[in-house]
Amino acid sequence: MLWLCLSFPQLALDAVGGDAQRHWVMARHGAHQWAVSTCGAITPGMPVSMARLRAPEALGLSRQPQAEQALLASRAAMAYGIGSPVVAERLEIAEPHAVPQACVWVEIGASQRLFGGLEALRDQLCSVLIEADVQARIGIAPARAAAALLAQVGDTAPCLHSADLPARLATLPIAALPWPKAWREPLQGIGIHRVGQLWQLPREGLLRRLGAGCLRALDQLHGRAPEPFQAITPPSQFNVRLELLEEIAHVETLLFPLQRLLGELLGFLAAHDLAVLRLRLELELAWAGEGAQPSAQGAPLELQLLSPARHRDRLLPPLREQLMQRPPPAPVRALRLIAVECTRPHPDQIDAFVASRQAQDWTATLERLRARLGEAAVWTPVVRDDHRPAFAQDRGAPGSRGVAAPTTRRPLWWNPRPQPLAQCPARTGIERIAGGWWTPAPLDADYGWADINGRQAWVRRDVSGDPLGNRAWIEGWAG
Numbered sequence: 001m002l003w004l005c006l007s008f009p010q011l012a013l014d015a016v017g018g019d020a021q022r023h024w025v026m027a028r029h030g031a032h033q034w035a036v037s038t039c040g041a042i043t044p045g046m047p048v049s050m051a052r053l054r055a056p057e058a059l060g061l062s063r064q065p066q067a068e069q070a071l072l073a074s075r076a077a078m079a080y081g082i083g084s085p086v087v088a089e090r091l092e093i094a095e096p097h098a099v100p101q102a103c104v105w106v107e108i109g110a111s112q113r114l115f116g117g118l119e120a121l122r123d124q125l126c127s128v129l130i131e132a133d134v135q136a137r138i139g140i141a142p143a144r145a146a147a148a149l150l151a152q153v154g155d156t157a158p159c160l161h162s163a164d165l166p167a168r169l170a171t172l173p174i175a176a177l178p179w180p181k182a183w184r185e186p187l188q189g190i191g192i193h194r195v196g197q198l199w200q201l202p203r204e205g206l207l208r209r210l211g212a213g214c215l216r217a218l219d220q221l222h223g224r225a226p227e228p229f230q231a232i233t234p235p236s237q238f239n240v241r242l243e244l245l246e247e248i249a250h251v252e253t254l255l256f257p258l259q260r261l262l263g264e265l266l267g268f269l270a271a272h273d274l275a276v277l278r279l280r281l282e283l284e285l286a287w288a289g290e291g292a293q294p295s296a297q298g299a300p301l302e303l304q305l306l307s308p309a310r311h312r313d314r315l316l317p318p319l320r321e322q323l324m325q326r327p328p329p330a331p332v333r334a335l336r337l338i339a340v341e342c343t344r345p346h347p348d349q350i351d352a353f354v355a356s357r358q359a360q361d362w363t364a365t366l367e368r369l370r371a372r373l374g375e376a377a378v379w380t381p382v383v384r385d386d387h388r389p390a391f392a393q394d395r396g397a398p399g400s401r402g403v404a405a406p407t408t409r410r411p412l413w414w415n416p417r418p419q420p421l422a423q424c425p426a427r428t429g430i431e432r433i434a435g436g437w438w439t440p441a442p443l444d445a446d447y448g449w450a451d452i453n454g455r456q457a458w459v460r461r462d463v464s465g466d467p468l469g470n471r472a473w474i475e476g477w478a479g
Contacts, residue, residue: 002109002160005147007137008075011102013037015067017245017257024051026060032096036063044099072102075134077234078267079106082125085231087144091178101178103148118158128270131312132263141165143223152176162223169221170196183214238268238339247286247331251323254332261337262315275308275345281319284334301326304375306363306398308343318367366398388436388443389475411458411476418473424461425450
């Protein structure tokens with residue numbers, strides 16, 4: 001097997017919605033508190049007292065393990081687009097100053113050829129991560145533990161064979177492994193700091209000093225022992241809630257957490273090879289004021305796209321326009337994004353070098369106009385399935401086609417109201433049209449083309465309502 005590992009060093013910060021420039025996350029074990037994310041001079045594992053001295057202007061936030069697990073599962077869904085099975089775990093030791101490692105593994109040995117090689121597969125994954133605005137480190141090795149260690153130290157060169165693992169891991173620090181102090185400190189005490197040094201120690205002495213657990217972990221690291229895992233099942237629908245770090249009252253500020261939700265959505269779409277047609281954004285509002293009752297949620301924003309989309313620049317602008325047109329009536333404390341309708345993407349959206357980019361830009365422009373002006377303000381004429389000419393046209397969404405157009409000739413320009421004529425002129429191409437007898441506007445009339453002042457007019461003569469047959473109306477004109 002060949003495992004690709006994604007390590008997310010800032011998962012704890014992302015899970016609480018923090019900003020690496022202004023926030024850091026702290027963990028607690030008994031009376032001990034320490035940092036588990038980076039912010040300026042603050043590094044993971046640093047005691048809280050020192051972290052506050054190093055960056056007094058930064059705000060320390062408490063960990064939210066459940067939010068971390070949910071976010072890790074969401075990011076694991078991105079890996080389904082390149083292989084299977086997929087495993088997601090948080091590697092952490094329940095002891096003071098332990099730094100958790102959040103990792104996702106995907107087995108890629110069977111899928112390399114589908115992408116045209118390992119480099120093409122890795123490029124595809126990187127493009128998904130960039131589109132989703134997710135930061136991760138990548139490691140590739142035949143053993144999951146080895147791939148995680150390579151990712152943790154930032155070694156992106158793949159190790160393809162188990163026989164190469166001892167040489168590849170020899171110079172890597174033992175401190176980067178998610179091992180307990182009961183293993184690491186005795187090794188450091190005898191001057192063992194590198195994996196290669198540990199691998200050369202006599203196994204009997206290692207077993208006697210540190211126990212069978214350490215020896216098994218070392219063998220797993222080198223691909224010499226099985227690594228049990230539980231594969232996760234990707235969600236079939238996208239429905240994600242994000243609780244905000246603080247209440248947000250301004251639309252522009254609300255766009256930052258919205259972009260994070262869109263990033264998770266794009267990862268979901270890429271993993272399932274889907275594109276979205278309809279989205280719903282729900283806003284959970286805070287207290288409207290003193291003595292007011294809390295609102296469960298504001299009116300949801302519905303985004304109906306004109307064509308399937310799977311890129312951020314198609315989704316964010318129309319959502320932003322809707323938020324600007326309908327700002328929340330109270331501060332927002334949580335967002336929920338739901339992919340209501342998904343479909344397979346158009347082939348043009350899969351190839352980044354197709355010549356239809358202008359068409360996609362035009363579609364995005366129409367979607368922004370619909371979001372700003374309202375869906376009723378931007379439309380295209382479509383043909384309805386109705387024999388009565390006055391009811392055979394309608395307003396449809398841009399890009400919709402309606403039913404097939406009639407094969408007989410019809411006017412290009414229609415009069416807003418039929419123009420009466422004193423008598424029916426000579427006509428050509430006469431056709432009898434009757435229908436709608438079950439509606440308030442039944443029709444039984446003859447239609448034909450007549451020359452009126454040098455122009456071709458489409459003239460209607462009612463049969464049932466005009467027994468003499470000498471009254472007519474101009475319905476429209478030829479183009």
